Amino acid sequence: MTPAFPFGDLTGRLHDAAEQMIKGGAKPTLPFDPFAIAQATGEVAMELAMRPQDLMQVQFAAAQQWAAYWNATLSGETGEKPRDRRFAAAEWQDDPYYRSLRDAYLLASQQLRDIVALGDASDSSAAMARFLLDQYLNAVSPANFAATNPEVAKRIKETGGANLVQGFAHLIEDIASGKGIVQRRTDPAAFEKGKTIAATPGQVVYENSLFQLIQYSPTTDKVAAEPLLYVPPLVNRYYMIDLVPRQSLVKWLVDEGRTVFVISWVNPGPEHKDKGVGDYVVEGIVEAIGEVARRTGHAPDLFSFCLGGTLVAIALAWLAAKGRADEVNSATLIGSLVDFADMRDWSAFVHEGHLAALEDHLEAQGFIDSLELQRLFAAMRANDLIWSSVINHYLLDRPAPPSDLLYWFEDGARIPAAFLKSYNRDLLLDNKLKDPAGFEVGGVKIDLATIGTPMMIVALKDDHVSAWEAVYRGARDLKADFVLGGSGHNAGVINPPAANKHGYWTRADQPEAADDWLSGATRHEGSWWPHWTGWLDRCGSGKLVAARAITDGIEPAPGRYALMK
Template identity: 80%
Template sequence: MIADMTRRLTEAAERMMKGEVKPSLPFDPFAIAQASSEFALGLAMKPQDLMEVQLAAAQQWGAFWAGALSGKAGEKPRDRRFAAPEWQDDAYYRAIRDAYLLASQQLRDVVSVGEGSESSHAMVRFLLDQYLNAISPANFAATNPEVVKRVKETGGANLVQGFANLIEDMAGGKGIVQRRTDPNAFEKGKTIAATPGEVVYENDLFQLIQYTPTTEKVAAEPLLYVPPLVNRFYMIDLVPRQSLVKWLVDEGRTVFVVSWVNPTEKHKDKGVGDYVLEGIVEAVGQVRQRTGSSPDLFAFCLGGTLVAMALAWLAAKNRGKDVNSATLIGSLVDFGDMRDWSAFVHEGHLAALEDHLEGQGFIDSLELQRLFAAMRANDLIWSSVVNHYLLDKPAPASDLLYWFEDGARIPAAFLKSYNRDLLLNNRLKEPAGFEVDGVPIDLAAIETPMLVIALKDDHVSAWEAVYRGARDIGADFILGGSGHNAGVINPPAANKHGFWTRDDMPVDANEWLSGATRHEGSWWPHWTGWLNDHGSSKKVAARAIADGIEPAPGRYAMMP
């Protein structure tokens, strides 16, 4: 077995040496070096602040050793890496854990003292977090109590098989950690993305799906969902018990969904404006034609940003009534506060990415997944390292992770404009700062009733930044619990996460939260109540589908 693993490792190395597996660098390594140098210089210029951090660290280590030698267990940290009871109950593992967490916080305190641009500072924070995540004692066989226990149970077979798993993944050419979930646990159209429906329209950019009604009467206003480009639409149609689509249909809603094409080189020149006009505006027209009513739009992440632009374009064309209302979930319209994502919004990185895009015409889904995984490395990288390579546990059957790994590409022209015009220069913040087909986009001109939903633990769109955007465009606001993806998938039957509401919107987001009312359970029913308040309250006969092109989820959702 060892000989076979050695052979496979050698073959993988040879493939990389021959260029059959090419490392991709859609970033500028010199920008990283410059940010590090800028940080070090800025730190050297603040000796007093650095001394204060060092003195505080000395006191903290004194308190740590006093506690460790006394044998008293302190409060258990809220960190899933250290969920095993041994991390709290065993003095040896508890000391390792607490020493790591203390040292990590002290290094972050040092970084907070440094100066430099926001992008450079974010790069340093990102690099430090990657290092600290990597060296966690939970990631090593000798210092993880679960792995030690597993070694005793199997006689070390888990480590041998885990190494075989590592070789297999590396030989696949995509790097390590390909098995966050069982890829065979679900089948699109049968066990996931399985709510009955039909594709009723398609063009070069999207298919429009209409779902089969399950009630005799439906709300007069149809719903139209716009997903982001980076993943397939069916995050809102996971297994039936978690499907927002199924829940809405059963609640008496006519549901349409935009299913974006997975771009190839021929879509290279499709830009932001194309997705707004050929995508969203076209979908709105198709839904109005089929139902005779203006739809309630709802969108997630980047999809919500595009919806805001579409609404501004329609307003500029005196067509604001084409849409009855719009709900943006985890979406930014003001990119002034990118938090750790600002590490990638840097001239050097953007130029390197544009060179990278030029050859293939799009950014690959695997590259995007790696970026998102790095921002949540403990959940999406290191937990898989421990489970797959140290514990040799089978990958879990997770519908949400299955969806996450079913990524999609983004065309070069779209990404270039989005990165420079929106992320770097924040032109949506300016009246007429961005144009779609020659029409200036002014979000302040939107008169369509809008609701913005943020997620409290969102690592992609910080809820405070989403709140400020909502306030700027005069939208109503809800704060949901949990993170960027899981906070959206919140079926009422699960009774999880909770949400916050408040009628007024003060300038400061944290002030809003301090006076907000917390509600238990899901925000879904509260949202449909908002839709009712902004609709006609009319019911019409369920809209049967008589002219479907093909069954949902359609060819575009199946594209490799």
């Protein structure tokens, strides 16, 4: 039986959406410079125009590749199935029509990327050209259109086309929300902070204007003498390490007999506009270190992720300069950069024009909004975070599945204007942490070479934010132990031993080239978590103390700051 089209419901939803669109207004500033984009593409085009011989070779190779494509298509050769999740349905391999569409698209995409790769434009311009090309190629994938996606064709037959009607209603609603398209990557009602996610029992035990400090309740009679303190990045809430219980790094550490503290950053508003990198280092990390030591009687082991790790490195150098290095027992940086010379495609956004436009934008509102940051991160992984949702939400009309990691990803936070200005210019653009005295915090010169604290650096092999090779170079510069985990920037961190996934690589020495390190590294199955806690044991005193009960909590975890909108 063909389902009835829900025209009545759709009409009402479109009317409500139209009213919202009329009420909305455009922002007066943009966080990027359109002219810089035009300049970058023009620079790449000029570089290519000056290399006619190379272009001729590419065209000759392309002609041969298309001849091979048509020969395979007309002869019915199936070939090897590509490892591309967009084309996972059986029809993409078994049906000649869909297979030919897929193979033509993939071949044309690779040829265009080869052409752009010929240019010798500046790193920023070349990265911007690659980024724009990838956005175009991702958008025109045959998987994104009803007429060329076999799963959508089957869904249309099943519903009589109702999926497209409902999908169009979803599109209008999302546009009208003012947040843009694809806001339903996961079911927002599937989790509740403090109950089903970020739910490991604990208490906020300290707070100031920048952070709350959470201490987790022990589950063992004895605990390691040295406490752990987690420093998260600013862009998302801390609880990536405290997702659902079976994936929670916090719960696992507590159950392993560790006293765990985490910093939960405030979601900044206009009143935090002038809080810079130095404020987050001194008023944030250093103050938290002191509070943890006061409560436990021991210098903490720090562990951190992404931008949080960069801030930890700065904090360690600041403490060293102050003669206070012994306030930290060890430090672990996960997916963190301290040398920004190699940012891969992220260098597209480290451009004078973009930075100037962003600074005007920040001046107008006092912070970068979490939605703007989410859009940027989603664009860098458009197939996973944008187009898969377009297909499911707008073409297939499928409910968004529950995902604790995507729930966390969408629970973003703002970043103050002063912080982002300094971070972008001093660290990303000018790479001042590479200089012995290039960066300062409150008049204290930051020299990473003075850090004597035992350090471990963990990179993730498929990391799209912090390329593992760049993280490895930072480990060599800091003379830190190095571990390479499997999977990507976020998923590679959440690797509970019970899941037995991803694997990791280790090697005692550190040759200059990252690829040389990997070629001689030993691969281990399962999670890197136990390997890391073994390292913590070797850095610690080996002493066990009575579990530290919390008697003076301010409020239950996850605390007000993690709940702020």
